[in-house]
Amino acid sequence: MKVCIVAEGCYPYVVGGVSGWINSMIKSFPNIEFILLTIVANRSVRGKFVYELPENLTQVYELYLEDCEWEEGERERKVRKRFHLSKKERTELTNLVMNRKIEWGVIFDLFQRKGVSVDNLLMGPDFFQIVRECWPV
Structure with missing residues (x-):
């Protein structure tokens, strides 16, 4: 365990x-x-x-x-545009949002990547799409 x-x-x-x-x-x-x-x-x-x-x-x-980039400049906006989740990262973030079993190593490794912070993940289009899929309007 x-x-x-x-x-x-x-x-x-x-x-x-x-x-x-x-x-x-x-x-x-x-x-x-x-x-x-x-x-x-x-x-x-x-x-x-x-x-x-x-x-x-x-x-x-x-x-x-x-x-976290609370006030983002031009460089941070470019990083955010280039930042995309892999299929495995997307799956594990969906599992996290839905309170399912999570492969934590995938989540932790995500934040070890250059240019990835909690702020740019949560404010990014991939996470927004995960939330929309989990709770459709």
């Missing part, structure tokens, strides 16, 4: 509180594989973990809020 934990601004960057609880929980279930999605402000904390990660925590994905 795999469990994905979403941690915002805490584990594995800060000691104590929620971070301590998450670390203890992962260690308490050595037979379960954990994947961690961390949401942090920016790339300045990238990989700066204060916890020694347990062996059953097999992947850590870092999502940076400041990677």
